[in-house]
Amino acid sequence: MAENEYIYYPGCSLEATAIEYNMSVRLIFKALGIKLVEPDDWSCCGSTPAHSVDHVFAGALAARNLAIVEKMGASTVITPCPACLSAFKKAHLRMVDNEEFKKEVNELLEVPYECGVTAKSVLQVLLEDVGLEAIAEKVTTDFPDLKVAPYYGCIIARPPEVMQFDDPENPVAMDKILTALGVEVCDFAFKTECCGAAFGVVKKKMVNELSSKILNMVLDCGANCLSVPCQLCQQNLDLRQDQINATMHASFKLPVLYFTQIMGLAWGYSPRELGLDKHNVRADHLIRSKRSIEEKRREEEEKAKTKKGKGKKGKVKKKPKAPKTEDKKAETKQPEAKTEEA
Amino acid sequence: MELINLTEDTDWDFIEQVREESGQDPFLCYQCGNCTAGCPYTEFFDFPVNQIMRLLQAGQKETILKSRAIWQCATCEACTTRCPCNIDIAHIMDVLRIIARRENYVSEKDIKKFYDSFLDSLKHHGRVFEVGILMGYNIKSGHLFSDADLGPKIMGKGKVHFFPTNIKGKDKIVSIFEKFKQKRKNRG
Amino acid sequence: MRVGVFICHCGNNIAGTVDVAKVAEEARNMPGVQFATDYMYTCSEPGQEEIKEAIQREQLDRVVVAACSPRMHELTFRRTVEKAGLNRYFFEMANIREHVSWVGEDKDLNTNKAIEAVKLAVEKVKQNKPLFPSSFEVNKRVLVIGGGVAGMQAAIDCAEGGLQVVMVEKSPSIGGMMARLDKTFPTVDCSICILGPKMVDVSQHDNITLHAYSEVEEIKGYVGNYQVKIRKKATYVDWTKCTGCGECTEKCPSKDAYDHFNYGVAPTTAITIPFPQAIPKKATIDPTYCRQFVRGKCGVCAKICPADAIDYEMKDEIVTEEVGAIITASGYGLIDLDRLPEYGGGRYPDVVSGIQYERLLNASGPTEGHILRPSDKEEPKTIVFVSCAGSRDKSIGIPYCSNFCCMYIAKEAILTRDHIPDSKVYVFYMDIRSPGKGYDEFTRRAQEEYGVRYVRGRVARVFPKGKKMIVKGVDTLLGTQIEVEADLVVLATAVTAAPGAPQLAEKLRISYDQHAFYVESHPKLRPVETNTSGVFLAGCCQGPKDIPASVGQGSAAAAKVLSLFSRDMLESDPAVANVNINVCVGCRKCINTCPYGAIEEEELRDGRIVAKVLETVCAGCGVCTSTCPCGAIQLQHFTDNQLLAEVNALCLS
């Protein structure tokens, strides 16, 4: 497989209800000069429903796609959808750990899967392969009004043994990317609380309660929108926000953006190209005022001159060094905090 | 709950079965409660997760398989991530669902119906076709207008296709379903 | 050769799964075996008598006992045969309990295995040679590593016993963890008030030399004669001049240094005296924060110091001390708050550790004993304690209980209610572990008298909401999730081995477990000894324990040293390497490989160069023996012949 190319498994919903996630991802990679190739004739990963039937069966539905990728001579497949990712990783790990399971799965498949493929999230490759520098370099525009709550959803880093990415309790991958874009990221405590999307259709009350908790916390942490890497969360929180408002007697109006859309905006693409018009809760008012990063720099230097030393409010990230003095102590503390006098 | 006679009512085979199918040892659990503490669904469950684990240790097959909790679990993995004993609790819940389905104990009909219409769609098209699922589910469940309110929100945004995209190799998917059915039969 | 074999039943421990009679019977047929029998308890007095009598009656010249592990009773039986007039090295032990009867289920297989174990021992003992220990002088000085309460107790007891004591303390003051505590459970008496006198004793005792702010660099030698290199770290203050007036600490312009003593619950100055009762009460500069070091210019302390004690040029200094025994009381550590992200540890200032809270309670702490939360210095009204924050948690590699958290949480909860009568205090616990004298009554008092609310369950998340910290958890007894709107959250962070514990253990040549706690010789019967003779343990370096237990171990270790030093001469283990100069070709391989530098060159009269073993230095590892190309150097009692005899006993049949 060529250097600047990824096998890209969009997943079913990115062809339909989450089409704007697909659009923005493709746009981002185009801008980076990286080609995205879909697995030939890929099929659904099986997701949660398959798991409720049987693990071999579920494994087969996922492994079919991994086998296709393998056949294309690739060792990595990337997907934007955490559910697909989790299905792939679980199938793969179980087949690696358990010969018997592998045998049984392959019996269901036409082309057997030989466990040669690593599945990664789009988020992971953007952070690890592309890198923050490359991401920051491309930034042209700054949106001073955006105050983002980074919401990761439940499974992108959980369980750690399976997902092998970021901190399961306090993930920071998206925080880092958004910060690299110059976007203000709020200290959001519910990064990984489940929004209930899985039961969106069946258990409305349940889902509405869970979702409203999350949206409440978004307001509490002073953010005015969410950034998500998961289309299930996005649809659930955006599409159902009116349902939530109705059943929970709330009046949320919180845009739920894909982090790739925010990247696109910061890189100077138009909301339309990124499919922002496809959301139920529009973000127009938040992205109306914008400025070039040159202006931004100038204005900030001005500010710095007038009043300096005043710590900026709540940024989340733990390492790399956070601006918050408390966190800084937490940083310097690590070597010593252990140090018990002999 | 009524009295449990541990000498008579402990279904050791069930405990073994779960241990077998999940590869997890339920007796590693020392009931700290961390799973329940972090479970977003606790308030909806009829039994909190740690009690499901406890019931499992006590071999209370009926109670567990009839419980709604095992179906209301969305596999958000919070319990698995936080279990101090490294038990993959979400996986155990998964296995309990599978057993319940196999032995027709399903207490949360709607959830199962939704899963089924999802799988139907998957079986017929190779990929899931959201509108199809929704309609399928609404018919199965009798909640005819569930989420009808969402229609307008997504119409004309190029989000819904009224005709499913079929993959070329959809027969391959069908064969996965068929072969699996066969396996089941053979296993009896 | 007349070998006697004695098979022990050890009650049913062995006889239960080994046919001991059959083993004895088979033994009788082994070549060289004159006499074999089985006995209920061979280690008992009559059992040993039986051996002595048999030696006389049957004129035995070698003895094999098949019983428990030689690590248990080898010495016992060596003494027995010696009393009967044999050389103690004409004895071998076959381990048919730990290695056979306790680990195998099939009686036939066990019996067969036991028989072979005996055969092995018989073949070995037939090869044994008489060995005679030589004796050497003991240097009756003792090194104590660590100036916590355990170390201080050990030092004082040794000093009172008339021994010269050298104490090495890593930090600028002795006192250790106990000096940080506000009060102590279950009596709630003031920690420093009862520790202070001991600290003074240590500093004023004529027999105790204190090296504070120093670390053990290197240890050479063996029991009775250790040479210890100690690194006295640069304090940048001449302690011979410093009067501890503390003016420098008031004037120091760098005010956000990390406060080691207060566990960083508040910043401090770059030049500090850790606490009012510090011993020695001298100032120390932390170069990572001192402007003189960071920016290359400042010099405020140098200017204002009335004693002119500041010395920015000071360098580390190495001193060497000679001692005959070592007590390590090197203490413990605590896991970092940021290893507990679900509790917001290291992320939110109002989530503190138990020890940090101890400093907030303490009058000599940064808040002068007023409980003020770090974020806004306001008095918290609702305080939540979380027990087992990291303890009993396999998933982060800490499966063990940290031993004293249940108790200090109860204490801190009680103190909180004392300090802030209108406060609400909650404790999330899994189990309340309070087995000590008066301990359970104490935890009950917390709940009954002081109205501390105990919640049986865990906390899933701690997150800020406005000025509050929301603690979301479960009450497993209610079977529901619960939330508390707290102002301050205190985590009972898990106890770990002290940082650097493995490195120190390697210098001491003692072993440590997978959690880096030091391993005692026997978990029950030799709790303060190590497998390295002359090195003893005290306090938490061996495992988490509370103050009474640590003090007890301190005294126990001291007693061990005193009894070791009650003799002027020690006997060296004669099982050391020995060179056959007729075979040695002087290739020097052994000299290069010996871990102890125990082998020297020797020039014979005929000018040949051969190897020579310094018996007292040789520790008997045998590396030289397997290195020697011509079998000239042989580790006594484990010679090539003896080991090959064992191999052949197993394989040639």
Add this chain to the structure above:
Amino acid sequence: MSVVAGKELRIVGFLCNWCSYGGADTAGVSRFKQPSDLRIIRVPCSGRVDPLFVVKALLNGADGVLVAGCHPNDCHYSEGNFYARRRLEMLKKFLSYMGIDDKRFHYTWVSASEGARWQQVVTDFTKQIHALGPLHQKEEAGD
């Protein structure tokens, strides 16, 4: 005296006195059940194990040889186990030249506190040897 035909194979273990022998004791004290094939020879340090012993054992009838010592850096004699590692690594390579499957020889580190680990080591190695079958009959069959 020999192994119980059919049930056992001949496995010889060289254990250092301070760590592994202690670990085996700990396993015993904790009643961690193990296969009975292994016969233990106690040496002061794994550094005392002369590769010759291993070779002799394997040539004279052993089906497998296990050497266990202290963990690196945890050696009672500070560095004996490093010498052991060097030598035994060499030996492992050398065995195949003698026509002996190097899976028949294994060396590992077990500390005095690791009773459970010792149980694991013994169980796994015994399995491995049983999988390989008797060494000497095999050779006879070979020629």
